Amino acid sequence: MTRVGLFPATFDPVHNGHIDIMERAAKLVDRLVIGVAINIGKGPMFTLEERVAILREETAHLAGQVEIDVRPYEGLTTVFAREVGANLIVRGLRAFTDFEYEFQMAAMNQQLDREIDTVFLMADPRHQAIASRLVKEIVLLGGDITKFVSPRVKVRLLEKVGRQ
Numbered sequence: 001m002t003r004v005g006l007f008p009a010t011f012d013p014v015h016n017g018h019i020d021i022m023e024r025a026a027k028l029v030d031r032l033v034i035g036v037a038i039n040i041g042k043g044p045m046f047t048l049e050e051r052v053a054i055l056r057e058e059t060a061h062l063a064g065q066v067e068i069d070v071r072p073y074e075g076l077t078t079v080f081a082r083e084v085g086a087n088l089i090v091r092g093l094r095a096f097t098d099f100e101y102e103f104q105m106a107a108m109n110q111q112l113d114r115e116i117d118t119v120f121l122m123a124d125p126r127h128q129a130i131a132s133r134l135v136k137e138i139v140l141l142g143g144d145i146t147k148f149v150s151p152r153v154k155v156r157l158l159e160k161v162g163r164q
Contacts, residue, residue, distance in 0.1 A: 003028070004030065004031045004087060004088070005032050005087075005089070005090045006035050006077070006088065006090065007021065007022060007033070007089075008035035008073070008077050009035070009036075009037060010042055011034075011037075011054075011055055011132070012042065012044040012045055013051075013054070013153050013157055014054055014055055014149070014153060015135055015153070016147075017123050017127035017128075019058060020092075020127050021090065021092040021121050021123070025090040025119075025121065026065055026066040026068075030067065031066065031068075032066050033084045034055050034069070035072075035080055035081075035084075036048065036072045037072075038072060046156070048072050052070055054153060054156060058153065076112065077109065078109050078116055081116050082116070086116065087115065087116055087117065088118070088119050089106075089116060089118045090118075091118060091120050091121070092121050093120050093122050094128045094129070105118075135148050135149060135157070136157075140161055145157060
């Protein structure tokens with residue numbers, strides 16, 4: 001049986017913590033689907049198409065060890081997981097506050113589809129403070145985001161805010 005994992009998020013922007021979780025999840029599955037969530041309520045900085053393209057660039061280095069599939073999706077994560085054949089939902093945990101939210105979400109997802117399990121990966125201590133929301137705030141306020149995102153993502157963010 002092929003082990004298929006789904007790592008869902010808005011990835012606006014994708015940061016080093018996301019990449020760390022993807023790299024570690026790639027060791028657990030045969031195929032990793034990166035689900036780029038359509039969540040207009042979050043007011044994304046990047047369009048859906050831009051986020052998908054960025055993630056394809058940022059995950060290209062994983063192609064040799066696992067099949068990577070970057071796809072947009074809207075709606076229930078469990079429905080999307082079923083559509084792509086995932087039997088695992090991969091989530092990263094940074095702090096206790098993440099655990100409380102993620103624990104509740106995993107319990108609800110299990111009620112929606114008992115065939116899909118959630119696997120939690122603890123964030124590397126170097127990345128525990130990183131959040132996409134904070135990266136956007138830092139770049140908008142003129143701060144240095146070098147430690148939080150790849151050089152390619154940094155260039156895209158600076159272009160987005162008009163600071164090349």
